[in-house]
Amino acid sequence: MLLTFHKLHPTFVAEVGPIDLRQVHDRATLDEIRAGMDQYAILVFRDQAFTDPEQLAFAQRFNGLLHSNTGAAVLGKNRFGNEALADISNLDEKGEILKSQDRRRMYALGNRLWHTDASFQDPPGRYSMLSARIIPPAGADTEFADLGSAYDALDPQTKATIEGLRVHHSIAYSRQTLGFEFSREEEDKLQGAIHPLVRTNPRNGRRSLYLASHASRIIDWPVPEGRLLLRDLIEHATQPQFVYRHVWRPADLVIWDNRATMHRARPFNDAQDRRELRRVTTLDIETPVALAPQVAVD
Numbered sequence: 001m002l003l004t005f006h007k008l009h010p011t012f013v014a015e016v017g018p019i020d021l022r023q024v025h026d027r028a029t030l031d032e033i034r035a036g037m038d039q040y041a042i043l044v045f046r047d048q049a050f051t052d053p054e055q056l057a058f059a060q061r062f063n064g065l066l067h068s069n070t071g072a073a074v075l076g077k078n079r080f081g082n083e084a085l086a087d088i089s090n091l092d093e094k095g096e097i098l099k100s101q102d103r104r105r106m107y108a109l110g111n112r113l114w115h116t117d118a119s120f121q122d123p124p125g126r127y128s129m130l131s132a133r134i135i136p137p138a139g140a141d142t143e144f145a146d147l148g149s150a151y152d153a154l155d156p157q158t159k160a161t162i163e164g165l166r167v168h169h170s171i172a173y174s175r176q177t178l179g180f181e182f183s184r185e186e187e188d189k190l191q192g193a194i195h196p197l198v199r200t201n202p203r204n205g206r207r208s209l210y211l212a213s214h215a216s217r218i219i220d221w222p223v224p225e226g227r228l229l230l231r232d233l234i235e236h237a238t239q240p241q242f243v244y245r246h247v248w249r250p251a252d253l254v255i256w257d258n259r260a261t262m263h264r265a266r267p268f269n270d271a272q273d274r275r276e277l278r279r280v281t282t283l284d285i286e287t288p289v290a291l292a293p294q295v296a297v298d
């Protein structure tokens with residue numbers, strides 16, 4: 001299939017068409033999309049009316065094993081009975097809008113901090129695929145930062161300083177910066193994970209910063225010094241020239257590479273308007289594509 005990639009930002013992000021991802025099973029087309037991910041880091045597909053099983057099946061066809069060990073799971077089971085299908089909404093299990101003091105709402109507010117998905121796990125998330133089902137009339141855009149271009153733009157001295165550094169990522173840390181408290185039992189389940197500060201896409205050699213609000217400290221550095229460097233790098237990487245703002249339409253599917261981007265949700269009137277999306281994230285492990293599961297998960 002001959003796809004067109006229309007750039008939506010000077011350095012990353014492309015809109016892809018014409019295609020119905022639900023019907024894509026052939027390796028050549030999936031490879032074309034994977035090559036697009038290597039080049040653009042974020043791909044936008046319009047008019048993809050996924051059901052939940054279709055979205056799960058596509059994610060597995062595209063990139064293998066799914067991430068299901070979410071931070072939200074420590075608060076309680078999700079309403080779909082499948083932790084691989086992340087509930088990105090302001091709704092409770094009955095479909096009612098969450099009350100302002102509901103813990104699940106306060107936890108979800110953390111998605112408004114710049115982050116990469118599942119960086120607090122090992123393996124972390126690779127591709128996230130967010131499917132828009134209900135979009136509020138105003139607000140609720142998602143911003144993305146190009147961490148490949150942000151790395152390229154660093155001065156040589158900073159590049160030398162950060163070479164080889166490793167970072168501890170913890171969702172308990174990032175939520176606590178907003179005043180969200182976990183119980184001791186919950187925190188025990190959220191030990192975090194250590195990842196390199198600079199990552200390389202093995203398919204094309206492209207280097208990127210690997211940052212997130214979850215980044216709590218640099219290994220072997222004094223904690224305040226490490227946090228200051230991480231803060232500087234996040235400020236650098238989120239300057240306007242590195243940021244794309246996605247204005248959602250119903251039935252959008254956006255795929256982003258968590259190794260090369262950060263993202264954050266923007267506010268909306270969540271006490272009044274419904275917002276409902278589903279996210280599926282694949283594991284960042286080397287799974288031969290040919291061996292990846294090909295069947296739907298329900």
Ligand SMILES: [Fe+2]
Pocket residue numbers: 111115116117263
């Ligand atoms: Fe996210």
